[in-house]
Amino acid sequence: MSIFRLITKIEGADIEIVPSPFIVGVPRSGTTLLRAMLDAHPDLAVAPETHYIPEIVRACEQSATPRATFLEALLSNQRWQKQRVSGELLRHRVKGLGAFDLGGAFRQSYMLYAERYGKPRWGEKTPSYLLHMGLIQRLLPEAHFIHIIRDGRDVALSIKDLWFGPNTVEEAAEWWVNRIRSAQRQSKGLANYMEIRYEDLVLDTEPTVRAVCDFLALPYDSAVLNYHEKSAGRPGKEEPRAGGPIHTLLAQPPQPSRTCRWKTEMGVAAREYFESVAGEVLQEFGYEIGAAHGR
Numbered sequence: 001m002s003i004f005r006l007i008t009k010i011e012g013a014d015i016e017i018v019p020s021p022f023i024v025g026v027p028r029s030g031t032t033l034l035r036a037m038l039d040a041h042p043d044l045a046v047a048p049e050t051h052y053i054p055e056i057v058r059a060c061e062q063s064a065t066p067r068a069t070f071l072e073a074l075l076s077n078q079r080w081q082k083q084r085v086s087g088e089l090l091r092h093r094v095k096g097l098g099a100f101d102l103g104g105a106f107r108q109s110y111m112l113y114a115e116r117y118g119k120p121r122w123g124e125k126t127p128s129y130l131l132h133m134g135l136i137q138r139l140l141p142e143a144h145f146i147h148i149i150r151d152g153r154d155v156a157l158s159i160k161d162l163w164f165g166p167n168t169v170e171e172a173a174e175w176w177v178n179r180i181r182s183a184q185r186q187s188k189g190l191a192n193y194m195e196i197r198y199e200d201l202v203l204d205t206e207p208t209v210r211a212v213c214d215f216l217a218l219p220y221d222s223a224v225l226n227y228h229e230k231s232a233g234r235p236g237k238e239e240p241r242a243g244g245p246i247h248t249l250l251a252q253p254p255q256p257s258r259t260c261r262w263k264t265e266m267g268v269a270a271r272e273y274f275e276s277v278a279g280e281v282l283q284e285f286g287y288e289i290g291a292a293h294g295r
Contacts, residue, residue, distance in 0.1 A: 017142040019192065019216045020110070021046065021123035024130040026179045028158040029150035030198035033254065035125035037201075037209055040227035044218060045114040046123040052077050053106065054132050057139070060102055067100040074109060085112045103139040121218070130179060133186045133193070144216055145190060147183050150198035151287050152176035152278050153262035153271060169270040173277035180281055197285060202254040228252055 021038060023046070025031045039046040056073045063069035071094060074080050075087045093108040114122040129136060136143050156172035166172040187193040194215050200208045206225065213220045262271060275282065275289045282289055 017107070018121060019144045019218070020121065020140065020142045021212075021216055022129055022133070022136060022143050022145050023123070023125040023127075023148065024133065024145055024183070025127050025148040026130070026150070026152075026155055026176055027127045028155050029127070030148045030201055031125050031127045033198075034146065034148055034196075034201060034212070035123075036227040037224045038123060038212070040223045041213075041218065041221050042223055043119055043221075044121045044123055044216075045117045045119040046125055047083060047110060047113050048079075049126045050079050050124060051126055051128060052079060053126075053129070053139070054135060056106075057102065057135060066102065067094060067097075067105070070094065070100075070102065070105050080109070083113050083116075085109065085116055103141075106139060130183050133183070133190055137190055141191070144192040145187075145194070146212060146215070147187075147193065147195045148198055148201065149180065149195055149285055151260070151262065152282060153266055153274050154259065156270075156274060157261055157265055169266070169274055170277075173274045177278045177281050199259045202259055203256055205254055225253075 021044075023031050023034050023038070035046045035048070038044055052074070056070060059073050060066040060069050071091060075090070090109055090112055093112065094105045097104050097108075110122040110124065114120065130147065133143075133145050136145075152173065155176055156166070156169045159172065160167055160169065166175045192215070194212070196208055196212065209224050210220050213224075266274075279289050
């Protein structure tokens with residue numbers, strides 16, 4: 001029997017499924033900012049990065065006992081443990097599914113996360129799920145993918161000194177283009193997919209967030225604009241590493257200074273190389289090219 005089933009039952013009752021956001025994008029593109037905004041909505045809890053969905057799906061597909069495999073894999077995962085959700089309650093929910101439904105099992109884990117914060121709806125933010133949207137849609141047909149895109153030159157400046165991602169502007173150019181093109185190819189087979197620009201989220205915040213809420217059939221609430229007042233203490237706010245925290249601006253409103261950094265911080269040679277690789281994609285999303293250092 002397939003581990004992918006559309007209808008989820010828990011103890012004999014059908015569960016109504018509503019749009020659930022999956023925030024994806026090239027790292028350092030504003031996924032954390034958008035997560036903080038949507039998570040501040042009184043009806044929506046957006047889980048921090050999980051990364052484990054593809055790995056658990058593969059394990060369950062190869063297992064003769066997928067229910068036990070799912071529970072063992074998820075309950076032992078450190079990222080899931082950081083959500084501070086009751087493992088015993090998850091076991092109870094998953095055992096109550098009847099015929100095992102992998103999507104339903106994941107759904108229960110997300111629902112428990114939302115319930116922990118007294119919210120009726122859930123979402124998730126993992127940038128790398130940009131590469132796995134088709135798989136996630138098979139699992140969770142309620143998934144609504146929000147792909148946030150940031151000027152690739154600013155992404156390159158933001159990521160080059162971190163512990164993950166490309167280390168040079170040259171590497172970043174191909175990486176940025178390849179990930180965006182991969183998402184666009186996948187989007188043709190997705191039921192619910194939207195693209196927004198980081199720059200619009202920062203410079204034209206309310207209309208942009210309203211559009212996201214409309215996409216999610218989520219009533220707009222001004223609390224999303226006050227995310228910086230409410231995000232302290234929630235898991236996923238920051239993930240410190242040896243290089244120090246990387247999400248230091250979440251305690252502040254959107255920062256316009258974080259846009260178009262490339263104009264003053266990227267050398268002409270680096271900018272010209274980046275544009276030679278990514279110019280078509282930059283222009284496709286309305287980004288100007290050839291204007292560095294006042295040019």
